[in-house]
Amino acid sequence: METLLRSFSIIYKNKTAFVGFIILLLFIFMATIGPMLVPLETSAHPEEMFQPPSIKHILGTDYAGRDIFDEIIHGSRSVLIVGALSALISVSISVLIGIPSGFIGGFTDWILMRITDIFLTIPSLPLLVVLAAFIRIGNPLIMSLVLSLTSWPGLARAIRSQSLSLRERDFIEAARVSGLSSMRIVFSELLPNMASYIAISAIFAITQAVYAQVGLFFLGLAPFTSINWGVMLNFAVSQAGALYSSRSVSYLLSPIVCISLLQISSVLFVRALEEIFNPRLQR
Numbered sequence: 001m002e003t004l005l006r007s008f009s010i011i012y013k014n015k016t017a018f019v020g021f022i023i024l025l026l027f028i029f030m031a032t033i034g035p036m037l038v039p040l041e042t043s044a045h046p047e048e049m050f051q052p053p054s055i056k057h058i059l060g061t062d063y064a065g066r067d068i069f070d071e072i073i074h075g076s077r078s079v080l081i082v083g084a085l086s087a088l089i090s091v092s093i094s095v096l097i098g099i100p101s102g103f104i105g106g107f108t109d110w111i112l113m114r115i116t117d118i119f120l121t122i123p124s125l126p127l128l129v130v131l132a133a134f135i136r137i138g139n140p141l142i143m144s145l146v147l148s149l150t151s152w153p154g155l156a157r158a159i160r161s162q163s164l165s166l167r168e169r170d171f172i173e174a175a176r177v178s179g180l181s182s183m184r185i186v187f188s189e190l191l192p193n194m195a196s197y198i199a200i201s202a203i204f205a206i207t208q209a210v211y212a213q214v215g216l217f218f219l220g221l222a223p224f225t226s227i228n229w230g231v232m233l234n235f236a237v238s239q240a241g242a243l244y245s246s247r248s249v250s251y252l253l254s255p256i257v258c259i260s261l262l263q264i265s266s267v268l269f270v271r272a273l274e275e276i277f278n279p280r281l282q283r
Contacts, residue, residue, distance in 0.1 A: 014271065014272055014275065016268045016271065017268050017269060017271050017272030017275070018272075019265070019268060020264070020265040020266065020267065020268025020269040020270075020271070020272070021265075021268075021269050021272065022265075023261055023262075023264075023265035023268075024262075024265045024266065024269055027076060027080065027258075027261075027262055027265070028080070030073055030076050031076040031077045031079075031080040031081070032077070034073040034074075034076065034077075035073060035074050035077055038069075038070050038073050038074075039070070040070050040071070040074045040227065041066050041067060041070060042066075044064040044065055044066070045061070045064065045065030045066065046064070046065055047065065048061050048065035049061060049062070049063055049064060049065045050062075050063065050240070050247040050248055050251075051065070052250070053250060057069065059072065059250050059254050060250040060251070062232075062235070062236075062240060062248070062251045063235065063239050063240040063248065063251070068232075068250060068251055068254050069254075071227050071232055072229070072232075072254050072255065072258060074226075074227045075227045075228045075229045075231070075232060075255070076229070076258070078140060078226055078227070078228050079210055079213065079214065079228060079229050079230075080206075080210070081140050082140050082143050082144050082147070082209060082210075082213050083206040083207070083209040083210040083213070084206055085140060085141065085144035086143075086144040086145075086147040086148045086151065086205065086206075086209035086212075086213075087202050087203075087205035087206040087209055088144075088202075089144055089145060089148035089152075090147075090148040090151040090152040090155065090205050090209075091152075091155065091198060091201060091202045091205060093148065093152040093156065094152045094153075094155035094156040094158075094159050094201075095159060095198065097112050097115070097116060097152075097156045097159075097160075098155070098156040098157065098158070098159030098160040098162075098163060099159060099160075099163050099186060099190065099191075099194075100112065101113055101116075101156075101160045101163070102159070102160040102161065102162070102163025102164040102167065103163045103167050103182070103185075103186060103190060104182070105164075105167075109160075112156075112160075113157075113160070116153045116156050116157060117153075119149070119150075119152070119153040120153040120154065120157075122150075124150035124151075124212075127149065127150055128146065128147075128150060128212065128216060128221070129221060131146050131149075132146070132216060132221040132222055143213060143216075143222065144209070147209045147212050147213060148209075150212070151205055151208055151209065151212075155201055155205070158197075158201070159194065159197075159198070159201075162194050162197055163190065163194075166190055166193055166194070167190070171189060172185060172189055172190070175188075175189050196273065196274075199273060200270050200273055200274065203266050203269065203270055203273075204266065204270070206266070207262060207263050207266045210259060210262060211259070213228075213230060214228070214229050214230035214233065214255070214259060215230065216230065217229075217230025217231050217233070217234060218230045218233045218234050218237075219234075220234055229255035229258060229259060230255075232251065232254070232255045233252065233255050233256070235251075236248055236251045236252040236255075237252070240252075
């Protein structure tokens with residue numbers, strides 16, 4: 001409890017980190033509670049198409065007369081769910097490969113790093129395009145698995161470097177001398193000291209997964225099974241002609257602003273996490 005209170009105190013005192021924390025909470029609230037509070041209008045209203053922002057329609061209406069604000073709220077759920085699942089999968093793979101590689105070393109390290117290098121040499125965008133062509137990735141879990149294939153190798157190498165550095169520390173040597181097994185050392189000594197780095201990496205992995213999935217939907221490489229920020233961008237360009245007409249500028253900018261705010265708030269919040277886990281950075 002004391003650590004939790006100290007963490008909130010650091011976040012509150014750091015104004016930029018506090019702003020990022022609040023924005024992240026708003027996105028989480030919007031994705032979890034928002035769709036239950038705001039119904040999504042699916043029927044078209046041609047008489048209200050391309051309405052400018054007003055009290056009735058906060059962000060205006062799209063090419064079919066539907067409320068853009070409602071679509072932003074409902075689109076946030078699938079975006080953040082896929083982002084969180086993809087980050088969980090990619091971080092888990094990175095930990096399962098990076099820690100044994102760095103801590104055990106030797107032939108195990110060579111084999112695991114060669115596998116990692118193979119995935120690092122594969123261009124991520126072409127791989128996503130090929131997988132999207134052969135796999136129906138409209139399902140959030142399948143989408144998360146596909147996105148995690150291209151995001152774990154770099155993090156696995158970074159975690160390996162952390163393991164290599166920590167395994168030579170005195171407390172690790174003391175644990176070996178005391179007779180602890182390698183598995184016990186990993187879970188009781190190594191992982192707790194890497195928890196901050198893994199947590200920060202997970203937050204950035206979420207934003208990267210959001211970018212990737214929005215890009216797939218925008219390019220039309222994933223089936224439009226539900227409303228999504230990437231689907232909104234695709235429709236804004238293809239259906240509403242946002243690149244040629246100023247009438248639909250709100251429809252184009254709304255998901256872009258949300259994606260940018262998510263990235264900015266993540267960076268600001270990570271600053272707070274770095275201060276919490278590294279006292280030398282605290283003012």
